[in-house]
Amino acid sequence: MTEVSSLTGRLLVATPALADPNFDRAVVLLLDHDDEGSLGVVLNRPTPVDVQDVLSSWAALAGRPQVIFQGGPVALDSALALAVVPGGSVEGNPLGWRRVHGAIGLVDLEAPPELLAGELSSLRIFAGYAGWAPGQLEEELVEGAWYLVDSEPGDVFSPSPERLWRSVLRRQRGELAMVATYPDDPSLN
Template sequence: MSAMTQAVSFAGRLLVATPALTDPNFDRAVVLLLDHDEEGTLGVVLNRPTPIEVEAVLEAWAELAGAPAVVFQGGPVALDSALALAVVPGEQAAEAVLGWRRVHGAIGLVDLEAPPELLAAELGSLRVFAGYAGWAPGQLEDELLEGAWYVVESEPGDVSAPDPERLWRSVLRRQRGELAMVATYPDDPSLN
């Protein structure tokens, strides 16, 4: 890996799967990168809701979960583990919020071991993920060179999108230039 590539961190940005990405785990995926450094990359897929209600697995956190209040499949790694993201709106994001660690801007990781009532007044909607997406050192950079992903800026609303199945198209649509046109790419190009 070159020093230039290594110095650029994509933490807080989105990976948006290109139509060329054939891995079924990431078909039309939008991944928020939580960590990206010389030790590798970790993120969560934002647009894979499951039918499992948050209340069924983390009852104490259910009231804070945004709609849809289901667990999302964060990626193919460690599906038996949970992590949560939440937006801390307004000025609170600039301060330290106990039980919340900033990832980027107003977006942060929630300590699910903390009592929910400790965070209830501070958090915008909470989203719970089972598993995560992970890349070994240099692996993501290789996938970027292969054209598997677009790297774009995230917005706080991406974490709590009320219609996650449309997130891939909406993130692409808000980009400038030719990238916005990718949002019109058909689900099945053979039907064109």
């Protein structure tokens, strides 16, 4: 099998042509990408469910908005959390946190929150995830379903997730920035 260049830490931004309603105007952070497949979370799908109602022990550490986000269409009955550990640790990762990209990492929600409370500056909890079989994401990229762009530190914890699709596109160079102006319903033009 050919070696796959890792896209971990990059963003997938749904193109207007992407027909899957699960990913309409989605912004996905890739948490893992290798020759075994890809895994990510949709960053801009807040739910009306408060963190306090589902994982009350983690509510005090959750960023705004303090709701559960729908991370994707797979395994909606499971939760995963992303958090920032500012500056990184010289001795290694804090117990209960695994680095994904830069200062962003996955939090072990089975760990006691007190263990990480002093280490984290942001926390967001996701129900479910998005997953791709080996080669599937690469095919979708070739087909034009996604724009692949660099992530920025504030993307994961955007206080206005409903505007994330447009803001990520707007900061791109060239014609891609124009896609941010694409109407919600092009048939009304």
